[in-house]
Amino acid sequence: MHTTTAELIIVAIILLDLSLAVSGSLAACIRLAAAQGVIAAILPLLAGSGAPESRAIIFSSTVILLKGVIFPWLLTRARVKANARKDVEPFIGYPASIILCLGAFAAASWLGTRLPLPETTRVAWIVPASLATIFTGFLLITTRAKAITQVLGYLVIENGIYVFGLALFVEQPLMVELAILLDIFVAVFVMGITIFHISREFDHIDTDELSQLSDWHPQRDGEAE
Amino acid sequence: MIILLMLVPLLAGLSAFLISDDGRRRGLLVSASALHLALTILVFVARPEIIPGDWFGLDALGLLFLGITSVLFFGASVYAVKYLSFEKYDPGEDSDEGFIFNNQPEAVFIGCLLLFLSAMTAVTVSRHLGMLWAAVEATTLLSAPLIYFHRHKRSLEATWKYLLICSVGIALALMGNLFLGAAGIKAGAGLDLESLLSKAAALDPAWVKAAFLFLFVGYGTKMGLAPFHTWLPDAHSESPALVSALLSGALLNCAFLGILRAAQVCAGAGLAGFTGDIFILFGLLSLMTAALFILGQRDYKRMLAYSSIEHMGILSLGVGLGGGAVYGALLNSVAHSLTKAGLFFVSGVILAAYKTKHISEVKGLFRRLPKTGVLWLAGFFLITGTPPSGIFLGKLMILKATLAGGHYVAAAAYLFFLAVVFAGLGRIFLEMTFGEAPQAGTSGKLPGESRQMLIPAACFFVCVIILGLYMPGWLSDTIAGAQRLIGGAV
Numbered sequence: 001m002h003t004t005t006a007e008l009i010i011v012a013i014i015l016l017d018l019s020l021a022v023s024g025s026l027a028a029c030i031r032l033a034a035a036q037g038v039i040a041a042i043l044p045l046l047a048g049s050g051a052p053e054s055r056a057i058i059f060s061s062t063v064i065l066l067k068g069v070i071f072p073w074l075l076t077r078a079r080v081k082a083n084a085r086k087d088v089e090p091f092i093g094y095p096a097s098i099i100l101c102l103g104a105f106a107a108a109s110w111l112g113t114r115l116p117l118p119e120t121t122r123v124a125w126i127v128p129a130s131l132a133t134i135f136t137g138f139l140l141i142t143t144r145a146k147a148i149t150q151v152l153g154y155l156v157i158e159n160g161i162y163v164f165g166l167a168l169f170v171e172q173p174l175m176v177e178l179a180i181l182l183d184i185f186v187a188v189f190v191m192g193i194t195i196f197h198i199s200r201e202f203d204h205i206d207t208d209e210l211s212q213l214s215d216w217h218p219q220r221d222g223e224a225e
Numbered sequence: 226m227i228i229l230l231m232l233v234p235l236l237a238g239l240s241a242f243l244i245s246d247d248g249r250r251r252g253l254l255v256s257a258s259a260l261h262l263a264l265t266i267l268v269f270v271a272r273p274e275i276i277p278g279d280w281f282g283l284d285a286l287g288l289l290f291l292g293i294t295s296v297l298f299f300g301a302s303v304y305a306v307k308y309l310s311f312e313k314y315d316p317g318e319d320s321d322e323g324f325i326f327n328n329q330p331e332a333v334f335i336g337c338l339l340l341f342l343s344a345m346t347a348v349t350v351s352r353h354l355g356m357l358w359a360a361v362e363a364t365t366l367l368s369a370p371l372i373y374f375h376r377h378k379r380s381l382e383a384t385w386k387y388l389l390i391c392s393v394g395i396a397l398a399l400m401g402n403l404f405l406g407a408a409g410i411k412a413g414a415g416l417d418l419e420s421l422l423s424k425a426a427a428l429d430p431a432w433v434k435a436a437f438l439f440l441f442v443g444y445g446t447k448m449g450l451a452p453f454h455t456w457l458p459d460a461h462s463e464s465p466a467l468v469s470a471l472l473s474g475a476l477l478n479c480a481f482l483g484i485l486r487a488a489q490v491c492a493g494a495g496l497a498g499f500t501g502d503i504f505i506l507f508g509l510l511s512l513m514t515a516a517l518f519i520l521g522q523r524d525y526k527r528m529l530a531y532s533s534i535e536h537m538g539i540l541s542l543g544v545g546l547g548g549g550a551v552y553g554a555l556l557n558s559v560a561h562s563l564t565k566a567g568l569f570f571v572s573g574v575i576l577a578a579y580k581t582k583h584i585s586e587v588k589g590l591f592r593r594l595p596k597t598g599v600l601w602l603a604g605f606f607l608i609t610g611t612p613p614s615g616i617f618l619g620k621l622m623i624l625k626a627t628l629a630g631g632h633y634v635a636a637a638a639y640l641f642f643l644a645v646v647f648a649g650l651g652r653i654f655l656e657m658t659f660g661e662a663p664q665a666g667t668s669g670k671l672p673g674e675s676r677q678m679l680i681p682a683a684c685f686f687v688c689v690i691i692l693g694l695y696m697p698g699w700l701s702d703t704i705a706g707a708q709r710l711i712g713g714a715v
Contacts, residue, residue: 115435154392157393164400164403165399173355176353176359187388190366194385197373202381210385213386
């Protein structure tokens with residue numbers, strides 16, 4: 001029973017990857033990434049047989065609070081404060097995005113067959129789903145113009161990592177888990193502040209314009225803004 | 226004792242946010258770092274036993290990197306007092322582009338600096354890989370405000386790249402940690418270093434390999450190995466001199482420690498050959514990248530940053546070769562940290578006097594700032610490994626091991642890239658130290674040479690020269706102990 005639910009969650013996560021790759025609205029992307037984080041956070045409650053342990057409950061609820069409530073709120077605030085345009089401004093077309101995503105999923109499935117999970121977990125497709133989600137995160141970071149989408153990509157990568165970690169529920173002390181979550185929270189917080197500074201300093205948050213520091217254009221040295 | 230090492234800078238850092246008086250806050254910085262150094266010396270003298278299952282403990286490897294961090298931070302804190310008082314009266318005008326900017330509030334700067342020390346200490350004493358990860362990520366987050374001390378567009382761009390690239394990189398290292406956990410599920414190894422090492426033989430090799438790749442790319446990004454180094458020259462060139470020194474000398478080593486912990490587990494699992502090849506490949510790649518970009522470099526702080534990439538490549542190469550080369554690599558990491566920190570300190574003095582980072586506009590250091598010029602040139606000889614220097618010894622040991630292991634291609638590439646770097650750096654350093662000083666700007670109120678800003682660099686340089694001539698027994702024992710841990714037993 002639990003296994004079926006877990007497998008449904010995995011399928012949902014893969015579908016969310018694909019919708020992230022084709023979604024053009026920034027607000028929708030924020031919601032999709034949040035939904036993915038929340039769905040992934042249900043996984044530890046299904047691990048093992050019988051009622052979930054209290055440790056799993058604490059952990060899951062912290063993750064849900066962070067990814068489902070706090071992060072979307074922070075990102076939406078950053079979007080409003082930075083006065084960003086409402087679309088994600090991709091550098092490549094949506095068909096190309098989705099083809100890349102599907103290709104990544106194929107590659108991840110192949111890798112999954114090379115890395116068999118121990119018998120303790122019977123949920124299929126954990127490794128491919130996790131790797132494909134990480135790839136989707138990279139796609140968002142590299143092919144979308146705005147600083148906010150880069151943070152979003154970072155969050156999607158985190159989601160991918162958590163799909164794996166949560167489904168397997170690798171033995172880690174709760175304190176360590178919470179320290180890791182605190183780091184991620186502070187990371188998003190600091191990135192949010194930095195986005196605010198970028199929008200004030202540059203009047204936009206397009207990161208492809210952040211290209212003054214490079215060794216590839218030495219002729220630009222000293223050139224005024 | 227170990228908890229105290231993390232607690233002192235943590236509490237000092239938090240209280241720095243509350244103190245409003247500049248002088249008292251700077252005093253706190255210096256005294257907290259002096260206390261940290263004293264505690265570090267204490268643990269060197271009497272190393273506390275490692276309790277299995279504890280999250281924190283000190284082995285020879287951690288101790289070595291803790292020592293480097295603590296010494297560098299003390300030097301940086303002495304430097305910071307004078308630096309910050311100069312910055313206070315600086316109009317904050319960017320000379321290269323001529324715009325006005327503000328500085329970060331000093332309380333935030335000093336507070337983050339101390340918290341950064343606390344996080345780096347946590348990296349060196351962590352015995353649990355999850356804890357180690359959390360500490361490494363904390364160093365990224367705490368050092369980002371330090372890079373953005375001068376509030377202008379370029380430093381903001383550097384901060385953003387640093388924050389994003391390193392966070393994403395380190396996220397991959399988290400995946401590596403989880404993979405390592407998956408490798409040990411059957412054996413019940415968890416992520417505690419002790420239990421991982423004791424059960425290393427029972428780990429699933431396919432998962433350990435995948436874990437190592439993720440950890441290598443993840444922490445390698447933070448360490449500045451090519452091709453994941455892209456954030457490094459920007460962050461090092463835009464941050465204040467003492468922050469560059471800490472990033473280069475202390476932080477890169479901390480990230481390296483993360484990779485070394487993974488390598489320790491791999492060696493235990495009988496995968497030393499697999500990790501060795503990866504270390505050698507990326508080591509040579511970093512050397513090549515550094516050599517290429519040093520040749521045409523126009524910015525002297527970026528040049529120092531690329532030189533750091535070169536040295537990270539040397540460390541990686543040495544660890545990959547194994548045996549005596551590991552000793553050479555670790556010795557090199559000590560000597561590089563001291564030398565590079567010293568060079569960054571000196572570069573800060575040059576920047577304050579000349580108001581530019583362009584190499585072509587800095588001429589005649591010997592005439593205009595004689596003491597700085599001498600140190601700058603001495604730093605050049607030390608960093609390129611001219612004897613007597615600890616770096617020379619380290620590089621020589623690595624070369625010897627390369628030849629002894631029959632890696633003739635690697636040895637040839639290693640020597641070639643070192644020669645290119647030497648030539649590239651030589652041109653830049655000589656151009657800057659000799660020649661006529663520019664007339665414009667020499668009059669008026671110049672910061673000139675502050676002894677307090679030069680003494681830390683001079684002390685570090687003397688230490689490196691001493692390392693090249695005489696190796697104290699305690700240091701040699703620590704390095705040898707660390708070498709045994711990584712699996713470089715000869």
